[in-house]
Amino acid sequence: MNHTIRIESLSKNYGKQEVLKDINLEVGEGRIYGFIGPSGSGKTTLVKMIVGIDSPDTGTVTVLDKKVPNLKLLQDIGYMAQSDALYPELTGKENLVFFASLFGLKGTALRERIAYVSKLVQLDDAMNKKVVAYSGGMKRRLSLAIALVHDPKLLILDEPTVGIDPELRQSVWQELLELMAQGKTIVLTTHVMDEAAKCEVIALVRDGGILASGSPAELKAEYGAADLEGVFLAAGRGSE
């Protein structure tokens, strides 16, 4: 199988705190891979290493056969951070045009991508509104649209559906599964267990390490749990 992401012996400290400890991980092409784990366990730090916006102390990250960091990779990665990085005084459309232009999109291609992603996140009616007047969920949806606008091969989504209502959450997930079917690779973090259940592979992150990984069914069997919530709780008990 082709691997989109390969992480080898990665460690990271912040001051004296060991935030990531000897992480080894491979993510196959065209998969949906979920990181779940308690608050502060290191999920965001790990995704930042994959995107290349923070660097490990030891170890390497390779994405699409290029060693991270690599400027050329930015074209292939769509990243949605946990906190929205938007321009509040610009409209939704102006935000999208700005980010799309950074990737060299223009003319018809730019218009088509903006129409596609704004419809996808159901913001097409709010495109001409300033972001300062958006709700929290609308900002999250705009951030997702920005991550998708340049049609990247790899999507890295840090808690993508926080603040999004259940109906839209379902349609976002439908689209993520469709993108996966098109061969895109998706890595996301979540605290929502029924979202984790939709991932093909889950990594349980605990105290800066990967405690276990596998399909939802494999993890349930490994921990003798009826559901992923049970896996999460059993993994926590086992690591104490």
Ligand SMILES: Nc1ncnc2c1ncn2[C@@H]1O[C@H](COP(=O)(O)OP(=O)(O)OP(=O)(O)O)[C@@H](O)[C@H]1O
């Ligand atoms: N820039 C930083 N400087 C110092 N410490 C940091 C920094 N970024 C993260 N940390 C610490 O690293 C640890 C892991 O944080 P991280 O954000 O990766 O956790 P997380 O699993 O994503 O949590 P959550 O689910 O709450 O988002 C935490 O103890 C956090 O305080």
